[in-house]
Amino acid sequence: MKPQKKENLSPTNLVLSLKQNDSLLQFENKTDEEVWSAFDKGNELAFNYIYRIHVKSMFRYGSQITCDTGLIQDCVQNIFIQLRDKRGSLSTVQNIKGYLFKSLQREIIRKLKKDSKLGKDGLDQNDNYFPITLSHESVLIHRERDEECRQKIKKALTELTTRQRQAILLLYEEGLSYREIADTMEFSEVKSARKIIYRGLATLKDILQK
Amino acid sequence: MKYKDYDIIDFLLEEFFIQWVKNPDKNTRHFWEKWLQQHPEKRDMVLEAASIIRSVKYANSPELSDEMYVESFENIIKAGHPIPERKLKNKSWFSFYPLKNIAAILIFGFCGWMVHSHMIVGVQPEVPVEKEEITVRRTVPLGKRSIITLADSSRVFLNSGSEMEYPKSFNQGDRWVRLKGEAFFEVKKNGSSFSVFAKNTEIKVLGTSFNVKEADKDLSVALVSGKVQVNDQKGNQVRLNPAEMLAIKEDGKFSKTSFDSLEVTGWKDRILVFRSASFREVKRKIENWYGVEVSSNGKVSREWKYSGIYKEETLENVLRGIFITSGMQYHIENRKVTLYNPK
Numbered sequence: 001m002k003p004q005k006k007e008n009l010s011p012t013n014l015v016l017s018l019k020q021n022d023s024l025l026q027f028e029n030k031t032d033e034e035v036w037s038a039f040d041k042g043n044e045l046a047f048n049y050i051y052r053i054h055v056k057s058m059f060r061y062g063s064q065i066t067c068d069t070g071l072i073q074d075c076v077q078n079i080f081i082q083l084r085d086k087r088g089s090l091s092t093v094q095n096i097k098g099y100l101f102k103s104l105q106r107e108i109i110r111k112l113k114k115d116s117k118l119g120k121d122g123l124d125q126n127d128n129y130f131p132i133t134l135s136h137e138s139v140l141i142h143r144e145r146d147e148e149c150r151q152k153i154k155k156a157l158t159e160l161t162t163r164q165r166q167a168i169l170l171l172y173e174e175g176l177s178y179r180e181i182a183d184t185m186e187f188s189e190v191k192s193a194r195k196i197i198y199r200g201l202a203t204l205k206d207i208l209q210k
Numbered sequence: 211m212k213y214k215d216y217d218i219i220d221f222l223l224e225e226f227f228i229q230w231v232k233n234p235d236k237n238t239r240h241f242w243e244k245w246l247q248q249h250p251e252k253r254d255m256v257l258e259a260a261s262i263i264r265s266v267k268y269a270n271s272p273e274l275s276d277e278m279y280v281e282s283f284e285n286i287i288k289a290g291h292p293i294p295e296r297k298l299k300n301k302s303w304f305s306f307y308p309l310k311n312i313a314a315i316l317i318f319g320f321c322g323w324m325v326h327s328h329m330i331v332g333v334q335p336e337v338p339v340e341k342e343e344i345t346v347r348r349t350v351p352l353g354k355r356s357i358i359t360l361a362d363s364s365r366v367f368l369n370s371g372s373e374m375e376y377p378k379s380f381n382q383g384d385r386w387v388r389l390k391g392e393a394f395f396e397v398k399k400n401g402s403s404f405s406v407f408a409k410n411t412e413i414k415v416l417g418t419s420f421n422v423k424e425a426d427k428d429l430s431v432a433l434v435s436g437k438v439q440v441n442d443q444k445g446n447q448v449r450l451n452p453a454e455m456l457a458i459k460e461d462g463k464f465s466k467t468s469f470d471s472l473e474v475t476g477w478k479d480r481i482l483v484f485r486s487a488s489f490r491e492v493k494r495k496i497e498n499w500y501g502v503e504v505s506s507n508g509k510v511s512r513e514w515k516y517s518g519i520y521k522e523e524t525l526e527n528v529l530r531g532i533f534i535t536s537g538m539q540y541h542i543e544n545r546k547v548t549l550y551n552p553k
Contacts, residue, residue: 043445051283059274069272073282080286131269134262153262158269172266175232177225194223201219208218208258 023049032096039083040090047084054100057174061101064130064169065108066117075107098180101170105184130165132157152207157200164200171197214249221259231260349373350391353501355477360387364404367394367478369423370498392423394478397436410443411458420450421475427460432474472519480522484532486515492532500525501545508538508551 023045027035038046055076062072079100083090093099134154157165163185170176170184181193211220221227230238246253350356350368358366361379368374372391385397385404397404399417406413408422409429418436423429431440432455440448440456448464450456455469476483482499484492489510497504502525514536520528525547529540533549541548 038445038447041441041445042443043447045445051286055279055282056274059278060268060271063270063272064268067270069278073278077282077285077289080282081289084286133267133269134265135267150265157266168266169268171228172232172263173268175228198219198223201222205219 023052033092033094036090036093036096040087042087047080050096051080054097057097058100058104061174062104062108064166065105066112071111072104072108075104075111079103079107095176095180095183097174098176098184101174101184102186129162130169132160132165132169149207153204156204156207160200160203164196167193167196168200213245214252216252216255218255218259221256222262227256227259228263231263344378345375346378347373347375351501352498355480360385362398362400362404364398365396367396369393369477370501389422390424392421392425392477394421394475395419409458412441414439414441421478423474429458431456431458432469432471434471434475476519482520482523482528484516484518486517489514489516492516496525496528496547500528502542502547503545504547504549506549508549510536510538 026045027038027049030038035046035049039050058076058079059069059072062075063069066072134150134157157168160168167181167185170181171178176184178193178197179190181197182188182190185193185196187193213224216224226238227242229235230242242256246256348356348358348368350370350372352371354370356368358368358374358376360366360376362385364385366374366387369392372389372393374387374389374391374393376387380402385400385402387406389406389408393406395404395406395415396419397415397417404415404417406415406422408424411429413420413422413431415436415438418438419434420436420438421430421432421434423432431438431450433450433452435452438450440450440458442458442462442464444462446462446464448456448466450466453468453471455467455474456464457467458464470483470485472481473483473485477499482495484495487495489506493504493506496502516532516536518531520531523531526542529542529547533540538549538551541550
């Protein structure tokens with residue numbers, strides 16, 4: 001029966017609590033739905049946990065849409081401030097990362113449009129978003145054609161459409177499932193997520209099946 | 211199509227395979243390692259697919275700086291409005307809070323108090339709060355104890371000077387009571403949870419027996435059987451096991467200890483228990499138990515402690531038992547007890 005430590009959760013202590021691991025210990029084995037529901041009920045450790053786990057990937061995700069880091073930071077903050085204000089009446093969320101990505105993308109696009117840095121049609125018009133690459137770190141199997149092959153795949157990937165690149169990055173880099181990708185990219189059907197990735201990968205077929 | 215008929219694109223599209231590459235767990239690891247052993251001809255293809263999956267990266271991947279990480283967190287915390295209390299409660303509780311109802315509750319509560327203190331009979335004023343939710347408020351005057359059976363046949367022992375509000379029927383499925391003072395709960399299991407709200411704290415249980423005591427500015431929850439979860443307003447959660455007691459201080463600090471069950475819950479069986487109690491504790495317990503006022507003209511040494519157990523004893527017998535050994539005398543007049551040192 002060890003005594004439980006409890007924080008006095010004033011703003012200062014909340015900030016200090018970023019350096020402690022209480023939230024990780026309490027929530028790392030919980031499902032996203034449980035974490036989200038705790039957050040909705042006002043649990044500050046749950047918020048702390050969500051922030052820790054997701055804010056870095058949110059920032060990185062935002063960087064795929066704009067290189068204005070100040071704007072990304074603003075948007076990330078706005079999202080969390082709004083969510084905290086709505087605690088007590090938040091809807092359930094099964095995949096927190098996907099949900100935050102979707103919110104962030106909407107927020108960034110809204111802001112860019114407001115500042116007239118983006119046309120009405122949003123991202124699809126422009127091809128600079130979600131730049132993709134193939135890293136060196138893993139070695140392909142057929143060593144002799146390694147580098148050549150890698151360059152070809154990389155080129156093919158960069159020639160994909162923005163949405164295809166985005167979906168492939170969500171699948172491989174972020175490790176989201178098709179369902180989560182569909183949620184994040186606001187497809188009404190899960191199979192649309194699979195389809196967009198299939199179309200993207202099909203262009204690699206010739207290179208890969210040599 | 212079976213995995214052995216897959217080509218590289220199929221593997222690149224297969225969620226279960228990507229899972230193994232990106233976030234291997236016991237399940238995926240076991241399967242794919244075994245599968246590879248059984249299909250060595252697919253090994254190159256599988257490893258190439260895995261290699262591609264691992265190599266796909268953002269071309270542009272800036273890191274959030276540590277300063278921004280902390281600064282954003284601070285901005286978020288400070289920008290927020292405190293969460294409205296009502297939003298965090300469940301619906302039936304929510305209906306308690308709107309301002310227009312508060313006056314009604316206070317007036318009825320006051321009337322209830324008047325009736326009690328004048329008649330000293332177990333009267334139960336009913337407080338209609340709004341149409342859908344009829345709640346009952348019960349107060350127990352000093353010197354009295356009361357047993358209440360709730361709509362779900364859970365039993366509540368309400369200690370002297372305590373007050374409880376609860377819905378007359380738990381028709382929406384959620385069972386709750388609001389407590390001021392001390393009560394012992396014997397909650398019947400019926401599938402839905404049962405919440406005790408005391409001092410901005412929610413004590414949530416399924417079926418169990420436990421004691422809740424709100425004294426001065428502190429709150430304690432002692433669990434006799436079953437399981438309870440305590441949620442405070444700051445979102446902290448503590449689970450208790452049988453024979454554990456949680457004490458929450460005014461400043462929110464809490465600690466878990468074991469407890470003497472007779473000392474903590476004896477009151478419900480009309481047993482008055484002192485366990486090395488200080489003079490102040492003894493005085494307060496007697497005042498609560500018998501509904502009297504105790505004043506002292508004498509001197510009591512700081513080290514003075516008293517232990518004793520009384521079952522359904524009169525005030526006179528208890529006073530005699532306690533103070534005879536301490537060399538003090540007592541005098542009872544009306545509902546006032548005076549203690550003094552003999553000349």
